[in-house]
Amino acid sequence: MTRGRLATPLLVAPALAFLAVVLFYPLARTVEQSFTDPTTGLENYRHLFASGVYVRVLLTTLLVSGLVTGICLLLGYPLAYTAATRGGGVRALVLAAVMIPFWTSLLVRTYAWQVILGREGPIASLLDAVGVAAPQLLYNRIGAVVGMVYVMLPFMVLSLYAVMRDVDPSLLRAARSLGAPAGRAFRHVYLPQTLPGVTGGVLLVFVISIGFYVTPALLGGRKEVFIAELIQMNVTETVQWGFASALGVVLLLVTLALLAAYDRLLGAESMFAAGRREGRA
Amino acid sequence: MPGRPDYLALRELTKTFAHRHGTHHAVDGVSLEVAEGEFVSLLGPSGSGKTTTLMMIAGFVAPSAGAIVVDDRSIADVPPHRRNIGVVFQSYALFPKMTVAANVGFPLRMRGVSRARVKEQVTRLLTLVGLEAYADRRPAQLSGGQQQRVALARALVFDPGLLLLDEPMSALDRKLREQLQLEVRRIQRTLNVTTLYVTHDQDEAMLLSDRVAIMDGGRVQQLGTPREVYTAPANRFVAQFLGETNVVPATVVAGDAGSPRATVAGGLVGFAARRATRAGERVELFVRPEQVTLAAAGERALAGRVAQALYLGDTTRYRVRLGDGTLVTAAVANRSDAPRFAAEQQVSLDWEAASARVLD
Ligand SMILES: Nc1ncnc2c1ncn2[C@@H]1O[C@H](COP(=O)(O)OP(=O)(O)OP(=O)(O)O)[C@@H](O)[C@H]1O
Ligand SMILES: [Mg+2]
Numbered sequence: 001m002t003r004g005r006l007a008t009p010l011l012v013a014p015a016l017a018f019l020a021v022v023l024f025y026p027l028a029r030t031v032e033q034s035f036t037d038p039t040t041g042l043e044n045y046r047h048l049f050a051s052g053v054y055v056r057v058l059l060t061t062l063l064v065s066g067l068v069t070g071i072c073l074l075l076g077y078p079l080a081y082t083a084a085t086r087g088g089g090v091r092a093l094v095l096a097a098v099m100i101p102f103w104t105s106l107l108v109r110t111y112a113w114q115v116i117l118g119r120e121g122p123i124a125s126l127l128d129a130v131g132v133a134a135p136q137l138l139y140n141r142i143g144a145v146v147g148m149v150y151v152m153l154p155f156m157v158l159s160l161y162a163v164m165r166d167v168d169p170s171l172l173r174a175a176r177s178l179g180a181p182a183g184r185a186f187r188h189v190y191l192p193q194t195l196p197g198v199t200g201g202v203l204l205v206f207v208i209s210i211g212f213y214v215t216p217a218l219l220g221g222r223k224e225v226f227i228a229e230l231i232q233m234n235v236t237e238t239v240q241w242g243f244a245s246a247l248g249v250v251l252l253l254v255t256l257a258l259l260a261a262y263d264r265l266l267g268a269e270s271m272f273a274a275g276r277r278e279g280r281a
Numbered sequence: 282m283p284g285r286p287d288y289l290a291l292r293e294l295t296k297t298f299a300h301r302h303g304t305h306h307a308v309d310g311v312s313l314e315v316a317e318g319e320f321v322s323l324l325g326p327s328g329s330g331k332t333t334t335l336m337m338i339a340g341f342v343a344p345s346a347g348a349i350v351v352d353d354r355s356i357a358d359v360p361p362h363r364r365n366i367g368v369v370f371q372s373y374a375l376f377p378k379m380t381v382a383a384n385v386g387f388p389l390r391m392r393g394v395s396r397a398r399v400k401e402q403v404t405r406l407l408t409l410v411g412l413e414a415y416a417d418r419r420p421a422q423l424s425g426g427q428q429q430r431v432a433l434a435r436a437l438v439f440d441p442g443l444l445l446l447d448e449p450m451s452a453l454d455r456k457l458r459e460q461l462q463l464e465v466r467r468i469q470r471t472l473n474v475t476t477l478y479v480t481h482d483q484d485e486a487m488l489l490s491d492r493v494a495i496m497d498g499g500r501v502q503q504l505g506t507p508r509e510v511y512t513a514p515a516n517r518f519v520a521q522f523l524g525e526t527n528v529v530p531a532t533v534v535a536g537d538a539g540s541p542r543a544t545v546a547g548g549l550v551g552f553a554a555r556r557a558t559r560a561g562e563r564v565e566l567f568v569r570p571e572q573v574t575l576a577a578a579g580e581r582a583l584a585g586r587v588a589q590a591l592y593l594g595d596t597t598r599y600r601v602r603l604g605d606g607t608l609v610t611a612a613v614a615n616r617s618d619a620p621r622f623a624a625e626q627q628v629s630l631d632w633e634a635a636s637a638r639v640l641d
Contacts, residue, residue: 170370178387182362193378
């Protein structure tokens with residue numbers, strides 16, 4: 001007993017020390033800097049909220065991230081479902097299609113989209129060929145969303161797949177045999193079982209999207225500026241560390257607030273329940 | 282009142298799976314008729330096609346050939362949710378997020394039954410399986426045996442025309458299994474529901490069933506009452522799969538239809554053949570251990586020496602080596618007046634002609 005009580009803190013100590021050095025200390029420094037650099041007080045925050053630009057960028061970041069998350073869920077659910085319920089060949093194909101881009105450099109993939117969506121790209125040529133005027137696909141919201149969905153889809157699929165893989169396949173069969181048409185069997189039995197995966201995937205994709213930098217910068221152009229870009233600009237170009245810190249702090253607070261709301265809505269458990277198994281004999 | 286004898290009819294039912302090296306007949310021309318209210322077990326070793334047969338009837342596996350007829354109607358084109366067949370899965374497949382009552386009420390809700398009636402029926406079924414006190418629990422809060430009974434209640438609550446169970450006891454320990462077997466039998470009798478029960482436990486199949494279909498290699502090897510399949514196995518597979526059996530090499534002396542006889546290790550014994558045999562033909566006789574009569578040396582037709590005597594409480598199993606080296610097992614009930622033999626003792630044995638069979 002005594003040994004156990006002693007062992008636990010000893011075991012987590014290295015992890016805590018690591019977090020303290022790489023997370024808590026820099027975070028505290030960032031918060032401090034946002035109030036002290038260049039002058040002590042709320043000056044950075046006043047500046048941030050006074051100018052509509054920064055608030056707009058923040059809203060764009062949240063909106064595009066939400067859009068990306070929604071599209072990832074719509075595309076990812078059927079993909080994960082197929083991988084989880086089909087036999088070896090189909091499963092391997094779907095998972096490979098999802099995972100291989102995951103192992104490729106982000107920069108390479110983003111430039112590839114520049115080619116695909118560009119004015120001379122295959123999509124534009126195809127639309128041209130059928131006589132439709134190609135819309136602008138690059139350097140706007142469409143470009144940013146397409147590129148980000150592409151990057152984030154594996155996260156969504158893997159979150160869902162991890163949960164779906166553990167759903168007893170005979171549950172759906174049981175529902176069918178008990179008189180539920182396919183659609184209702186899915187809604188009443190399968191969907192509730194996979195909600196932890198949905199919750200986990202949505203959170204993961206949304207939180208990572210908010211911090212995106214490369215993809216919106218390269219595909220979204222000037223119109224779809226993400227807050228991470230502003231932070232970077234303030235650090236490297238205008239060298240306003242204090243203001244960059246304030247932007248970071250606001251982004252962090254907004255994210256935490258959204259998570260709290262989400263948690264309230266779906267219950268504390270569902271947020272981290274992905275992969276937890278329930279009630280199997 | 283006995284119902285129609287062919288309430289459920291499988292006609293040449295076949296399922297072929299494509300493999301890397303050609304095709305594999307998981308179910309290979311199964312024909313079977315189950316009477317209304319009858320309890321039939323599919324008994325066979327792993328991979329013999331039991332589950333596949335059941336899943337074709339339930340509508341989850343499409344047959345490659347053959348027909349499934351329920352009450353004179355082919356159900357080939359009926360989707361699973363309209364077949365009105367109750368299924369109990371090996372994993373029970375209870376819906377984890379629903380309470381016991383919601384699980385049992387699910388089939389009724391899917392049929393648009395009124396709330397009050399659902400409640401009433403759920404209570405009726407939960408009472409039948411003895412779980413009325415557990416209505417508000419979640420499946421995870423129940424023991425394996427209780428989960429199994431909930432699954433049974435859920436499969437029966439909508440008065441299905443047919444009840445299918447796929448090894449519903451395999452996850453339970455022996456004691457509980459015996460208790461639940463009797464309960465399943467009682468409930469099936471009470472509701473008089475036509476039942477097809479998959480198991481690879483022969484005691485379970487014998488105990489529960491009106492008739493047993495012994496399956497191997499995707500085929501029904503024999504269909505009959507438990508007594509028929511045990512005492513009159515149709516072939517070697519059935520004889521060796523069910524219980525224990527001695528396989529004794531013999532030479533036919535007189536193959537006449539009335540009372541054929543054969544020599545075994547120098548002694549003369551009777552046997553029963555399902556087919557004609559010729560004098561001089563070498564055959565194998567299948568004899569159950571409990572059919573072997575063991576006596577002091579010289580009293581019976583075959584002489585031997587006790588190689589091993591195993592005391593098992595209700596019986597003693599003697600392994601007797603005959604003159605030609607053949608080992609014959611005799612199971613002797615331990616009545617107080619039963620003769621006892623020790624290892625290495627000289628003994629003699631034989632059997633009733635009708636209990637020794639020549640099989641294909
Ligand atoms: N979906 C499938 N694809 C390919 N082969 C299959 C499939 N389902 C079953 N089989 C094969 O069909 C044969 C019969 O399987 P089935 O599950 O019906 O056996 P079973 O009698 O229920 O065995 P068990 O007692 O192990 O449950 C097996 O050889 C199995 O490998
Ligand atoms: Mg099986």
